Amino acid sequence: MPRVWKFGDQINTDDILPGKYAPFMVGEDRFPTFAFAHLRPEFAKEVRPGDILVFGRNAGLGSSREYAPEALKRLGVRAVIAKSYARIFFRNLVNLGIVPFEAEEVVDALADGDEVELDLERGVLVRGAERFQLRPPPPFLLEALREGSLLDYYKKHGRFPGE
Amino acid sequence: MGQTLAEKILSRKAGREVRAGELVVVEVDQVMVVDSIAGSFFKRLEYLEATPRYPERVSIVIDHVAPAANLEVAKAQKEIREWGRRHGIRVFDVGRGVCHQVLVEEGLAQPGWVVVGSDSHSTTYGAVGAFGTGMGATDIALAAASGRTWLRVPESVKVVFRGQLPPGVTAKDAALEMVRRLTAEGATYMAVEIHLQDGAEAFSRGERMTLANLTVEAGAKAGLVVPSGEVLELYRVPDWLYPDPDATYVQEVEIDLTRLTPRVSVPFFVDNVHEVAEVKGKRVDQVFIGTCTNGRIEDLRAAAEVLKGRKVAPGVRLLVIPASSEVLEEAARDGTLLTLLEAGATIGTPGCGPCMGRHMGVLAPGEVCVSTSNRNFRGRMGAPDAEIYLVSPRVAAASAVAGYLTTPEELEETHA
Ligand code: SF4
Numbered sequence: 001m002p003r004v005w006k007f008g009d010q011i012n013t014d015d016i017l018p019g020k021y022a023p024f025m026v027g028e029d030r031f032p033t034f035a036f037a038h039l040r041p042e043f044a045k046e047v048r049p050g051d052i053l054v055f056g057r058n059a060g061l062g063s064s065r066e067y068a069p070e071a072l073k074r075l076g077v078r079a080v081i082a083k084s085y086a087r088i089f090f091r092n093l094v095n096l097g098i099v100p101f102e103a104e105e106v107v108d109a110l111a112d113g114d115e116v117e118l119d120l121e122r123g124v125l126v127r128g129a130e131r132f133q134l135r136p137p138p139p140f141l142l143e144a145l146r147e148g149s150l151l152d153y154y155k156k157h158g159r160f161p162g163e
Numbered sequence: 164m165g166q167t168l169a170e171k172i173l174s175r176k177a178g179r180e181v182r183a184g185e186l187v188v189v190e191v192d193q194v195m196v197v198d199s200i201a202g203s204f205f206k207r208l209e210y211l212e213a214t215p216r217y218p219e220r221v222s223i224v225i226d227h228v229a230p231a232a233n234l235e236v237a238k239a240q241k242e243i244r245e246w247g248r249r250h251g252i253r254v255f256d257v258g259r260g261v262c263h264q265v266l267v268e269e270g271l272a273q274p275g276w277v278v279v280g281s282d283s284h285s286t287t288y289g290a291v292g293a294f295g296t297g298m299g300a301t302d303i304a305l306a307a308a309s310g311r312t313w314l315r316v317p318e319s320v321k322v323v324f325r326g327q328l329p330p331g332v333t334a335k336d337a338a339l340e341m342v343r344r345l346t347a348e349g350a351t352y353m354a355v356e357i358h359l360q361d362g363a364e365a366f367s368r369g370e371r372m373t374l375a376n377l378t379v380e381a382g383a384k385a386g387l388v389v390p391s392g393e394v395l396e397l398y399r400v401p402d403w404l405y406p407d408p409d410a411t412y413v414q415e416v417e418i419d420l421t422r423l424t425p426r427v428s429v430p431f432f433v434d435n436v437h438e439v440a441e442v443k444g445k446r447v448d449q450v451f452i453g454t455c456t457n458g459r460i461e462d463l464r465a466a467a468e469v470l471k472g473r474k475v476a477p478g479v480r481l482l483v484i485p486a487s488s489e490v491l492e493e494a495a496r497d498g499t500l501l502t503l504l505e506a507g508a509t510i511g512t513p514g515c516g517p518c519m520g521r522h523m524g525v526l527a528p529g530e531v532c533v534s535t536s537n538r539n540f541r542g543r544m545g546a547p548d549a550e551i552y553l554v555s556p557r558v559a560a561a562s563a564v565a566g567y568l569t570t571p572e573e574l575e576e577t578h579a
Contacts, residue, residue, distance in 0.1 A: 016280065020192060030485055044539065058354050058382075061348075061382075062540070063223070064283055064297060064298070065299075066299035066300045066301060070178050084351070086351060086382065087351060087352050087384055088297060091298060091299060091302055092299045092301065092302075095299065095301040096301065138186060140186045140313070149209065150301070151210065151305065154305055154308070155210070155212070159309070160188045160309070160311065160313055162188070
């Protein structure tokens with residue numbers, strides 16, 4: 001069952017992927033293995049496809065480096081829940097096909113290591129007998145995510161969702 | 164109900180009336196790509212099997228590491244030039260200047276336009292009434308390929324600057340005060356709409372760029388200065404480009420310029436803003452005057468005025484890097500350059516210089532830099548424990564002479 005990886009407030013993109021492990025420094029294949037290298041060195045080894053990342057406030061602030069969320073995607077992360085997001089990080093998630101949910105109470109309710117199930121389209125998160133309703137992604141985003149990411153959507157349709 | 168300036172611009176572009184919170188897809192008037200992400204930009208376009216839809220709406224600027232600092236960078240820059248030639252894309256090469264300054268000088272940001280840039284300080288274009296915003300490599304590639312981008316129409320924070328600045332106080336001090344008042348995440352996702360009133364309309368285009376530039380340090384998506392003064396003289400400003408009096412704002416902040424004093428942003432957060440008087444006396448190793456925040460001709464002149472007939476203190480390095488080749492030429496023409504050189508300044512190639520710690524002026528452990536730039540994050544200019552104090556060009560120049568953080572006025576008193 002997917003597990004929750006919980007982080008605190010103000011996690012910046014340097015925390016998610018330190019600059020010295022940028023793709024052009026360590027190679028296109030290896031950079032994802034350095035996700036959270038300083039903050040949680042075990043993360044990249046133990047994370048499983050479908051696991052959920054949970055952040056506090058202002059998630060992903062700082063450098064606009066898209067290879068930070070790209071590392072997460074390559075490790076199989078499909079959804080992030082945060083109290084709030086820095087805006088370039090939010091966009092990068094959408095563009096890459098990771099669903100960014102915003103839900104303060106759910107972040108507070110979840111603990112690191114929780115086993116959960118998440119219905120991405122409906123925004124329903126289940127932990128044991130508990131059920132949390134997240135605000136589902138806006139239609140624009142859902143449509144894009146059905147093709148994988150906004151980039152894939154555009155590649156396939158030659159336009160943005162809803163155009 | 165009335166609309167904010169951001170809602171006006173995005174409504175115009177969307178072809179219908181839009182409100183804060185809506186997702187829109189809009190035409191982009193200019194896509195700005197900087198050297199450091201050009202490689203990812205090319206790769207994304209390749210993946211899309213696309214080329215820029217409107218080549219004339221794309222600009223690439225080689226400014227972050229210029230001239231090339233090592234072989235890797237040199238190869239990347241070569242690829243930029245070749246790619247530009249192949250696709251008929253404008254490339255501003257080594258020495259032309261910092262991306263934001265260059266785009267404004269070249270008329271590639273115009274009132275009412277949407278300009279997206281692969282650099283967070285793309286908010287700078289708001290100085291001329293353009294909706295400028297920073298994005299990542301995929302967004303930039305999509306914007307180039309499609310000629311459009313998706314945006315969530317932002318809520319707005321209204322910041323009113325009132326009155327005229329006292330002598331010795333500058334637009335940089337006003338901008339730092341704004342960031343202090345808004346805090347580092349106070350305007351996240353939002354547009355900061357700047358109103359200049361009761362004398363503040365006199366701010367030049369350059370001073371407006373300093374204000375719009377620093378709005379991103381409060382998290383802003385865009386920083387829009389309501390067109391007035393010099394901007395009305397320099398540009399054809401469309402008559403719809405104003406916010407309605409009954410527009411809705413999330414927050415309103417008023418800053419009384421007549422009572423402002425010189426400010427300094429203290430490491431390691433930009434919103435950690437104090438009066439210079441509180442931090443005065445801090446020993447300095449390097450002084451850096453330049454960047455998209457304060458590397459314009461008026462900034463160099465302000466520094467030269469302080470440095471005239473004086474010398475940089477022994478043991479202090481003064482680096483001056485004009486924001487563009489036009490600025491450098493102007494400084495050479497009017498004597499500013501000679502004054503700086505006589506005082507002991509080192510002049511660098513127009514561009515970003517040491518602003519993000521990759522070359523030309525990297526800080527060693529424990530060093531202190533007084534800078535006219537916009538970020539003092541830990542490790543930004545080199546060693547993680549090196550300190551960066553953000554100030555105006557006048558305060559930077561005075562600190563170079565004194566060898567410690569101080570104002571020109573204090574300098575007069577001590578030497579009188
Ligand atoms: S001068 Fe500094 S802040 Fe401005 S674009 Fe260059 S690196 Fe970024």
